[in-house]
Amino acid sequence: MAHVDETLAAYEGIAARYDELNARMDTSSLVARFVEAADRYGSGGRRLLDAGCGTGRSSVAFRKHGFEVTGYDLSPAMVAAARRRPGAEEIRFLVGRLQEPPPGLTGFDVVACVDVPMTYLTDTDQLRQALTAARDQLTEDGVLLFDLNTIGYYRRMFGVPTIADRGDRYVAWFAESPRIEADAVVITQFDLFERNGAGWERLSMRHVQRHHSERTVREVAERSGLRVVAAHGLVGTSARDPADEDEHDRILYVARRSDLTV
Incomplete structure (x- = not known):
């Protein structure tokens, strides 16, 4: 079975109980770290794409922060759960892969990949495809935010x-x-x-x-037409700087289009 099919099978099988089994995950606090980064590095625009949105917990949290949200995910069952989520009535949810997103998703001020969906990209070519897709989804001065697990x-x-x-x-x-x-x-x-x-x-x-090191992320981002402008460590949902691959749990990356005129 291909890795992407295993990922799809895992989440299709658990979708109905995903929120129950992950009730201890503090999604609202994690999203708050993303919002802080968007406010600090972004243009101030409020159109946001939640890529790899799962059951929509992050999408609703972004909506509460005043964003106009669209979300998409690999798993149709997870997307169906997202559409049923209270507070998601004004959010559009679609099915698609990070490296092959639904068509027509452009003009976003923020593209966010919350709770490590990019860890399921198991080679650098998949990562490049996903980052290139995200670049194409951004406005000229938009910002891409994504977290990845550290080796530690x-x-x-x-x-x-x-x-x-x-x-x-x-x-x-x-x-x-x-x-x-x-x-x-x-x-x-x-x-x-x-x-x-x-x-x-x-x-x-x-x-x-797959573990993607900071060096790899920066190199692949450059090949994708992006420039990593910040990397913040996370321990749980608390921010730590500078980012440390051994001590911290995740790194929150911030990237912008490399053709941005400053």
């Missing part, structure tokens, strides 16, 4: 098998790779066990991601 995060979270006890639910995960290397694919196995009467039900997923 991958090693801390997936370096050893882990089991989380949630009462009537257990979650187990581990990296299939014997070593987690920089700028390499990380394949993670997740198993969810839930009590069902006297027995247990199991849901298994494989997530195929």
Whole structure:
């Protein structure tokens, strides 16, 4: 099975319960970091494209910050959940891939990829295609914002098998790779066990991601007609500077079109 098909299968299978299983994720605080970056580096325009929007949690959060939002995602089931989300009535949701977005998405002041959807781009050519697509979606003075997991995060979270006890639910995960290397694919196995009467039900997923180092991101961005103008570290949803690949969980990148006239 191709990596993109595995990603689609994983999210199609979990879409109906995605929000429940990720209830601890503080999406509103994460979006606030993106909004701060948009306000600092952007043009002030309020047309925003939420690329890789999932079930629309980030899209609704951006809407609350006053943006006119359009969102799209790889998974039709996730998009269907987004359309049903309270507060999403004025948001248009579409189906498409980061490197092959729906047609006609242009003229955005901000393109945002929230909660690491670009980690599922498993080679630099896919990353280049996605960044090129984002460049084409921006206005001349628009800004692209996206976060990526650090190598330190991958090693801390997936370096050893882990089991989380949630009462009537257990979650187990581990990296299939014997070593987690920089700028390499990380394949993670997740198993969810839930009590069902006297027995247990199991849901298994494989997530195929890639670590993209800051050096790689900057080089690929240049080939895509973009210039990285800032990179901020995140620990949880708190900003940390300067960004550190070992100590921080994610890096929030800010990029603008390289043909921008200053």
